[in-house]
Amino acid sequence: xxxxxxxxxxxxxxxxxxxxxxxxxxxxxxxxxxxxxxxxxxxxxxxxxxxxxxxxxxxxxxxxxxxxxxxxxxxxxxxxxxxxxxxxxxxxxxxxxxxxxxxxxxxxxxxxxxxxxxxxxxxxxxxxxxxxxxxxxxxxxxxxxxxxxxxxxxxxxxxxxxxxxxxxxxxxxxxxxxxxxxxxxxxxxxxxxxxxxxxxxxxxxxxxxxxxxxxxxxxxxxxxxxxxxxxxxxxxxxxxxxxxxxxxxxxxxxxxxxxxxxxxxxxxxxxxxxxxxxxxxxxxxxxxxxxxxxxxxxxxxxxxxxxxxxxxxxxxxxxxxxx
Amino acid sequence: xxxxxxxxxxxxxxxxxxxxxxxxxxxxxxxxxxxxxxxxxxxxxxxxxxxxxxxxxxxxxxxxxxxxxxxxxxxxxxxxxxxxxxxxxxxxxxxxxxxxxxxxxxxxxxxxxxxxxxxxxxxxxxxxxxxxxxxxxxxxxxxxxxxxxxxxxxxxxxxxxxxxxxxxxxxxxxxxxxxxxxxxxxxxxxxxxxxxxxxxxxxxxxxxxxxxxxxxxxxxxxxxxxxxxxxxxxxxxxxxxxxxxxxxxxxxxxxxxxxxxxxxxxxxxxxxxxxxxxxxxxxxxxxxxxxxxxxxxxxxxxxxxxxxxxxxxxxxxxxxxxxxxxxxxxxxxxxxxxxxxxxxxxxxxxxxxxxxxxxxxxxxxxxxxxxxxxxxxxxxxxxxxxxxxxxxxxxxxxxxxxxxxxxxxxxxxxxxxxxxxxxxxxxxxxxxxxxxxxxxxxxxxxxxxxxxxxxxxxxxxxxxxxxxxxxxxxxxxxxxxxxxxxxxxxxxxxxxxxxxxxxxxxxxxxxxxxxxxxxxxxxxxxxxxxxxxxxxxxxxxxxxxxxxxxxxxxxxxxxxxxxxxxxxxxxxxxxxxxxxxxxxxxxxxxxxxxxxxxxxxxxxxxxxxxxxxxxxxxxxxxxxxxxx
Numbered sequence: 044x045x046x047x048x049x050x051x052x053x054x055x056x057x058x059x060x061x062x063x064x065x066x067x068x069x070x071x072x073x074x075x076x077x078x079x080x081x082x083x084x085x086x087x088x089x090x091x092x093x094x095x096x097x098x099x100x101x102x103x104x105x106x107x108x109x110x111x112x113x114x115x116x117x118x119x120x121x122x123x124x125x126x127x128x129x130x131x132x133x134x135x136x137x138x139x140x141x142x143x144x145x146x147x148x149x150x151x152x153x154x155x156x157x158x159x160x161x162x163x164x165x166x167x168x169x170x171x172x173x174x175x176x177x178x179x180x181x182x183x184x185x186x187x188x189x190x191x192x193x194x195x196x197x198x199x200x201x202x203x204x205x206x207x208x209x210x211x212x213x214x215x216x217x218x219x220x221x222x223x224x225x226x227x228x229x230x231x232x233x234x235x236x237x238x239x240x241x242x243x244x245x246x247x248x249x250x251x252x253x254x255x256x257x258x259x260x261x262x263x264x265x266x267x268x269x270x271x272x273x274x275x276x277x278x279x280x281x282x283x284x285x286x287x288x289x290x291x292x293x294x295x296x297x298x299x300x301x302x303x304x305x306x307x308x309x310x311x312x313x314x315x316x317x318x319x320x321x322x323x324x325x326x327x328x329x330x331x332x333x334x335x336x337x338x339x340x341x342x343x344x345x346x347x348x349x350x351x352x353x354x355x356x357x358x359x360x361x362x363x364x365x366x
Numbered sequence: 367x368x369x370x371x372x373x374x375x376x377x378x379x380x381x382x383x384x385x386x387x388x389x390x391x392x393x394x395x396x397x398x399x400x401x402x403x404x405x406x407x408x409x410x411x412x413x414x415x416x417x418x419x420x421x422x423x424x425x426x427x428x429x430x431x432x433x434x435x436x437x438x439x440x441x442x443x444x445x446x447x448x449x450x451x452x453x454x455x456x457x458x459x460x461x462x463x464x465x466x467x468x469x470x471x472x473x474x475x476x477x478x479x480x481x482x483x484x485x486x487x488x489x490x491x492x493x494x495x496x497x498x499x500x501x502x503x504x505x506x507x508x509x510x511x512x513x514x515x516x517x518x519x520x521x522x523x524x525x526x527x528x529x530x531x532x533x534x535x536x537x538x539x540x541x542x543x544x545x546x547x548x549x550x551x552x553x554x555x556x557x558x559x560x561x562x563x564x565x566x567x568x569x570x571x572x573x574x575x576x577x578x579x580x581x582x583x584x585x586x587x588x589x590x591x592x593x594x595x596x597x598x599x600x601x602x603x604x605x606x607x608x609x610x611x612x613x614x615x616x617x618x619x620x621x622x623x624x625x626x627x628x629x630x631x632x633x634x635x636x637x638x639x640x641x642x643x644x645x646x647x648x649x650x651x652x653x654x655x656x657x658x659x660x661x662x663x664x665x666x667x668x669x670x671x672x673x674x675x676x677x678x679x680x681x682x683x684x685x686x687x688x689x690x691x692x693x694x695x696x697x698x699x700x701x702x703x704x705x706x707x708x709x710x711x712x713x714x715x716x717x718x719x720x721x722x723x724x725x726x727x728x729x730x731x732x733x734x735x736x737x738x739x740x741x742x743x744x745x746x747x748x749x750x751x752x753x754x755x756x757x758x759x760x761x762x763x764x765x766x767x768x769x770x771x772x773x774x775x776x777x778x779x780x781x782x783x784x785x786x787x788x789x790x791x792x793x794x795x796x797x798x799x800x801x802x803x804x805x806x807x808x809x810x811x812x813x814x815x816x817x818x819x820x821x822x823x824x825x826x827x828x829x830x831x832x833x834x835x836x837x838x839x840x841x842x843x844x845x846x847x848x849x850x851x852x853x854x855x856x857x858x859x860x861x862x863x864x865x866x867x868x869x870x871x872x873x874x875x876x877x878x879x880x881x882x883x884x885x886x887x888x889x890x891x892x893x894x895x896x897x898x899x900x901x902x903x904x905x906x907x908x909x910x911x912x913x914x915x916x917x918x919x920x921x922x923x924x925x926x927x928x929x930x931x932x933x934x935x936x937x938x939x940x941x942x943x944x945x946x947x948x949x950x951x952x953x954x955x956x957x958x959x960x961x962x963x964x965x966x967x968x969x970x971x972x973x974x975x976x977x978x979x980x981x982x983x984x985x986x987x988x989x990x991x992x993x994x
Contacts, residue, residue, distance in 0.1 A: 080891070081848070084431060084519045089891045091522075094514050134424045134632035135595035144631075196666075203669065208676060215678060216669050217414065217662045220635035314665030316634045324633055324664075 044357075051353070055346040062342040063116055063335065067109050070331050078329050082132055099132065112332070116339055129332040131325075138336040141321060147224050149317035152309065153302040155233055156240035157295070164245035165291070168252025172287075173279060175257065183249055190246025199239045199312035206235060217314040236313040240306055244298055248291060255287035262286075289359045293352045300348025304341020405972050409993015410658040411984065414670045414679040418633050418663055425598035425630060427571040428510045429520045433870075434684050436571060437979035441652065441986075442607040442638055442659065444574035447471075447482050447504065447553075448565050451651050452976045452983030454708055459977030460763050460874035462565050463651055466499060466575070466604065468551075471568075477560040477932050482568065484551040488648060490577045490602050491641040492613035494589070499604060501553040503575030504568075505545045506588050509534065511572050512542060515594050516587075521872065524567055529556045560930025566873040569978075577602055581618045592621025599626035606646075606654035606985060607638040636661035655972070655988035671965070680967040680989070681982055687963035692751050695965055706973055707751055707963045710980040711763035712870035713879075714753065714958040716829070717854065717896040720918040720951075721911050722862040723808035724838065729794035730804065731952040732775075737787035737832050740780035743957050746824045751963055755780035756956035759883065760944040763977065764876045766934070768941040774948035784835055791836045804837030811841040812862040815853045818844040822866040829865045854896045857889065857909040864896050868960070870980065876940030877929060883954065884921045884947060897953035919951060969993065 079096035096102045100111055114122055115129045124139040131138060171183035193201075207215040214232045227233065259265065260283050268278045305319030314320075318337060325333030419425065421432035427444055430436065440449060449465035451458055464470060466488060472481040488499040510516045511525050512535040525531050529544030544556040557564060567573060578588040585591035593600050600621075602612060610629030617624065629637040638659040646654070661683065671688045673679040687695065687705065695705035718725035718734065725731055740755045747753070757773025777783040788802025796806040816826045826842050833840065840863060845853060854864040871878040882888040888895030889905075900920040907913075924946065928939035947954075964982055966973055974986035 077852075080852075082519055084521070088523070091514050091518065092891060095518055098515065098518075130595070131632075134418065134420075134598075136632055141633075200666075200668065203672070208672065215673065216665055217673070218635075220629075220631075220637045220660050220662060311664075312666050312669065314662065314669070316664060320664055321633075 048350075048354075051350050055350065058346050059116070059339055059342055060113075063113060063339055064109070066335050066338045067112060070334060071105065071108070078132065078331065081329055100128070112335055115332075116335075124332075124336050129336055131333050132330045133328045138332050141333070142318065142336060142340060145317050145321045148218075148315050149303060149305055149310070149319060151224060151228060151233060152236055152240065152306055152315055152317060153299055155228075155237040156244070156302070156306075157299055159237050159241035160244035160248060161295070163241060164248025165252055165288070167245070167249040169256060169284065171249065171253040172256035172260070180253075183253070187246040187249045190242045191250070193243070195239060195243055195308045196312055198242055199236070199309060202235045202239055203312075216312065218316060232313075233315075236306075236309050236315060239312070240302070240309050248294070251291060251294065252287060255290055256283055259283045259287045285359075289356065292355055292359060296348040296352030296355070297345070300344040300346075301341075303344040303348075305337065405653070405655060405988045406990065406992040407655045407988065408657050409969075409989035409991075410660055411656040411987060411989065411993075412678075412680050413659065413661040413683045413984075414665065414673055415661050415663045415682070415684045416665070416667060416670065417684055419636055419661055419683070420598070420632075423519060423598070424596060424632060425601070426516075426596075427574045427601060427603075428507065428517045428597070430571050430598075431520055433980045437683075437976055437981045437984060438636075438638075439571035439574065439605075440976065440979060441605070441984040442654075443601070443605045443609070444571055444603040445488075445605050445649070446570070446574050447484070447568040449569050449651055450976065450978040452974055452978075452986045454975045455763060455977045459975070462569055465569075465649070465651055467568075471565060473564070473932065477562050477564065477930060478557045480555045480557075480561075480564040480568075481548075482553045482555070484553065485648060486551055488604055488645075489643045490604055491608040491643050493615055493617070494577050494580070494602050495643045497577045497580060499575050499577075500550040501547040502550075503577055503588070504553050504573060505542070505547060506576040506578075506586070506590070507573055508542060508545055510576060510587055510590055513587075513594070516590070516597070517572070520572060521570070522572075524563075524570070524872075525572070527557045527559055527561050529558045562928075562930060562932040562936045563873075563875045563877050566875050570873060574603060579617050589615075589617050596626065599630055599632075600624060603641070604644070606641055606644040606649070606652050607659060608641040610637040610639045612641075634663055636663070652985040653988075654985050656993065659984055674965050674967055677967045677969065680970050680987075681964060683981060687965045689748055691965050692748065692963050696751065704966050704968065704970075705963065706966070706975065706982075707961050708975045708977075709754070709761075709763075710870065710960055710962040711761045711874070711977070712868055712960045712980070713756060713759060713761055713956055714747070714866075714868045714960055715756070715759065716863070716865040716955040716957060717867055718953045718955070719860070719862050719864075720897050720899060720953050721857070721901065721906060721909075721915055722813070722860055724794065724796040724804060724806065724812070725862055725953070726916050726918075727794045727796060728950070728952060729790050730796060730809075730838075733787040733790035733794070733836050734833065734838075735775040735948075735952050735955055736777065736790060737782050737784060737836050738955055738957075739782045739828055739832050740777075740957050742781070742828045743825050744780070746821060746828065747958065748821075751961060753958035753960040756959045758944050758948050759954055759956050760876055760879050760940055761871065761959055763874050764871050764879050765940045765944070766937040768937050769944060772945070774945070774952075782832060787836050797837070802836065809838045811839055813860065814840040814842045814863040814865060815850050815859075815861045816842055816844055816864070817847050817850045817866040826865055829863075851894070855890050855894060857898055857901065857905070860909070860911065861896075867894075867896065869894065874978065876937070876943075880925045880928065880940060880943060884943075884951075885925050886920060886922050897951075899951060899953065918953075921947060921951070 079092050079101055083092045083095040100108055111128050115125050126137040129138040167183045171180040174180050203215055206212045213234050214230055218227050265278060265283055268282050305322050307319035307323055310317045310319040322337045325337060419438050420430050420435040423430050423432060423435055425435060427439055441452060445465050447467040448462045451463060453459040466485055468483045468485045484501055489495050490497050511522050512531055530539055530542045533539035534542045546554040548554050576588045576590050579585045590597045600615060609627040611627040640657060670682045670685055671691055674682050695701045718731050720726055744755060758769050791797050791804060792800045792802045796804045796809055798805055816822055823844055830840050853859050854861055882894055884899055886900030889898060899918045900922055903917050906915050924943050928943060931939050969989045970987055971990050972988040974983040976983035
């Protein structure tokens with residue numbers, strides 16, 4: 044297991060390195076416009092533009108530029124997103140300061156939504172499976188179809204329109220400047236974003252749990268369990284569900300990992316100042332340090348989530364062993 | 367000189383946001399005024415914004431170059447020697463008034479020496495409420511403008527005519543020789559050429575005074591010392607408002623250890639509270655009715671509009687009214703009084719490259735001026751609410767309305783005149799048989815670069831239809847806004863036609879239109895002369911144009927003739943220049959003098975439009991019942 048973990052960790056580092064190289068190459072080799080000129084302003088003289096280029100280190104050889112940024116990705120004090128290199132090219136604020144400020148919003152959004160989609164998706168999937176063909180099953184599948192088909196931004200606006208502007212049940216978009224994160228949670232400002240994010244995922248989970256459970260319930264060992272005289276409830280929940288939910292763990296881990304890197308659309312629709320909003324701003328404002336920081340940060344969560352999921356798998360499924 | 371940069375940030379709403387002035391005599395929209403006459407005070411003005419209030423900036427007065435930021439500096443945080451009254455043109459919104467200056471500046475005969483007398487007893491916001499504004503504070507500000515690192519992204523080029531400014535900026539001098547502190551309350555500014563625009567320079571946020579640091583009196587840049595990149599969150603001003611937490615700034619510790627104000631989180635939120643040092647008796651320009659101004663930044667355009675519709679926000683400050691809102695608010699009587707529409711002193715235009723055939727022939731350019739259907743272009747943009755059909759380039763606000771309705775190529779309803787277009791084309795070398803239709807291969811597939819939005823592409827189609835009538839076809843490349851400007855700006859790209867560009871003023875003077883659009887200084891790396899008048903033979907060769915490409919007429923001398931004049935003479939000079947270029951150069955097709963529209967909540971009373979910044983005047987707006 045230890046060897047496996049070491050190998051996976053090295054692989055993680057390789058993936059993150061590739062992500063950083065790709066981000067760098069996309070930004071610097073496919074430029075829509077010169078970042079130095081944009082920051083200097085269109086009226087700037089050639090000297091001013093050259094000065095900005097120098098300040099940003101853009102006058103150095105490409106490899107040296109990459110080295111400066113890559114150094115800032117080493118997760119050690121003094122290296123990690125160091126302020127000398129990783130500052131927002133537009134507002135000059137340290138990237139790490141901005142990400143540290145924004146990440147809690149994304150985390151609250153992600154975990155709140157995750158609780159909700161598990162609470163909706165798993166029970167619905169189970170009911171659909173054990174009452175196959177019933178009204179419950181059909182209703183569950185209609186929900187799944189709608190949830191999977193509905194674009195997130197559309198759901199977000201729909202919920203705002205119905206629950207905020209229409210029924211006035213929940214607060215609308217945006218966080219008032221003087222309200223803390225937890226104050227916002229208590230005010231219910233996250234409920235509609237949670238619901239928006241959760242509906243799509245819950246729909247997937249419903250279909251997945253239903254499919255897995257139906258498949259599992261036709262396995263030989265389930266027949267054996269029934270033959271041994273176990274009650275249908277015990278067969279379903281103790282033997283069937285455990286196997287059926289194992290793939291859900293994989294999906295859940297990845298979903299959470301992806302969302303921790305920023306729920307871009309939901310954050311935009313509900314104006315939640317999280318990592319997703321920051322990523323969008325960085326890209327549109329040609330803020331390369333911010334773009335690089337947030338991309339690697341998001342990729343980090345995804346690869347870590349992958350690792351955690353794989354390790355968990357070994358515990359959940361006795362057939363899986365890592366060497 | 368660059369309205370473009372300041373407004374680029376607003377992306378597709380660029381032309382709806384730009385700065386100020388005009389004077390077509392159109393009545394100002396009626397503001398809802400409170401019954402009983404007394405304007406209520408108090409409450410919190412709740413704004414929403416798509417982007418940061420400084421666009422891609424930092425609210426650093428020496429860097430801010432964006433219309434919304436200009437407004438926040440003017441209305442609220444920073445007073446300057448001269449300033450504006452936060453009103454539309456019809457109410458004097460483009461006129462300069464003394465602000466921190468005790469009176470109008472004294473100007474010598476040739477406008478090379480400007481002397482400002484400073485009001486006594488003006489103090490900064492806390493924690494510097496014991497520090498009085500003196501002449502040295504303005505020197506400090508201009509020295510910071512001259513520091514290339516500190517003013518990156520700003521507009522130091524406007525201050526270049528101050529004697530010794532460039533030397534100081536280049537590190538060749540220890541001080542700016544053109545700035546002389548006569549005494550604590552008198553500042554003398556000497557320019558190296560007649561500078562009729564001198565007053566405007568001292569009304570821009572970059573000239574806002576920087577206080578000394580009482581804990582470090584030797585610090586050359588005062589409290590800005592050590593804040594090259596982030597002074598915006600450490601500034602202390604003299605306006606009626608300050609960022610929340612300004613009073614907690616601690617200048618006794620080194621700059622790196624200072625904590626920024628809590629009231630401005632770039633890209634996220636702004637909270638302005640009253641500045642207790644501000645004395646309304648010393649300020650004739652700002653009313654400052656509300657107690658606080660809050661801005662929530664970010665979100666989706668549609669949702670921000672919803673918030674204003676539903677009274678959850680008072681104004682979408684950088685968004686204006688959406689097309690859907692314009693249509694609804696202009697037709698529903700129940701919504702009257704919540705919709706405002708003002709000329710914003712910007713021009714939507716199309717530009718021909720005088721180095722690229724067939725536009726190197728003035729007759730072709732004039733034929734293009736005659737044939738275009740400006741009315742159709744305006745309808746595509748959203749109709750009359752988006753602006754008036756333009757017949758010349760300089761918006762009224764920068765020339766005091768001298769040109770009025772002058773149109774060098776007047777056509778019925780702005781729909782074009784094919785007959786006159788053909789008459790011009792027939793005189794061109796590209797029409798060999800003289801039938802008024804270009805028959806040369808140069809007219810086929812002219813490289814055209816346009817903005818990629820649906821609206822712009824519909825406009826390109828109108829252009830194609832118009833030009834086809836005189837034998838010109840376009841090879842159109844649709845690009846993102848920034849990429850389009852970069853391509854049009856790059857002479858080496860040899861783009862023939864840029865149909866969807868725009869321009870707005872930085873301050874109400876012709877110098878913000880003439881040199882950048884027509885002068886050689888507007889050619890890359892300057893901005894934004896896309897027709898390349900003023901290019902030299904050497905440059906044309908270097909850019910890769912074929913041998914024999916005619917050198918276009920330079921308009922530099924004509925422009926320079928205006929820069930030294932002041933007052934009416936100056937306005938007339940710019941207007942004459944505009945007539946000349948329209949009738950003899952004709953490389954720019956003015957399409958529309960644009961207008962900005964705003965929707966406000968039912969709480970807003972006494973709405974006003976700041977013609978200088980081109981956005982709602984936040985110091986003039988009050989809330990019904992004091993926001994209760």
